[in-house]
Amino acid sequence: MEQDYINKRITELRIKKGVAEHKMSIELGHSRSYIQSISSGRSFPSMTEFLAICDYLGVTPRDFFDDDISNPPLIREAVDKLKTLSDGDLLLILTMINRLQS
Template sequence: MDEKFIRDRITELRLQKDVPERKMSIELGHSTSYIHSIASGRALPSMPEFLYICDYLGVTPMEFFNESEHTTPIQQRAIQYIRQLDEEEARLIVDLLERIKKMK
């Protein structure tokens, strides 16, 4: 894993979220060219900024670096909802998913 991976992954997740570089830069509180400077290799985010970027893109740092399992935008939305559930509610969702999977 290297700097290119970080740049490419930010770009990949940004495109999945369908957000232009300029808009993402502004919404993160930076100049309009901030994300472009990362994507082009002129800069890398600091660690705190990287965590803000992950939060903005709806992924954990672990998910960001997981090269083997990239989730689709709809999967990311489902994961965000599941994280808001308590243990019992999450268990009900898992049971439902298992039933759906068995029906296939």
Template structure:
């Protein structure tokens, strides 16, 4: 993992959210080129800004750096919904997921 990961991850998450670099910069309270400078490799966010970026995407810093999760916000939402199901329903969901993985 290196600085390219941070830039690529921000771009990936931004595109999944469907916002432009300009809109994200504006939403974070920065000049219009802020996210573009990160994406192009001209700069990196400070740790404080990285926390703000994670909050913007509604994910934790751990989720940001987890390379195995391509859409952490979606996964988090699914897990939150699953927590409301009964044990019987969870077992059914588990069976469905196992079936889908075997495809």
């Protein structure tokens, strides 16, 4: 995996969240150009900053690197709500998912 992947994934998830680079930078406690410098490849976040970025974007580090998931925060919210359902309700949801996929 290359550094370019991290830059592009941050940009992808930031856009899905609907937040501007400068706003995200400021809300993470940095200068207005912090995220732009990462997105452009001029800088690279430390591990601590990477974890803060994941938290800000509403994704786990695992979700961040799973590019098969196009909208990790939405998937995580759905899974969290599924965990509270009864077995019968889960079977109904599964039936609906199977019907939607066919």
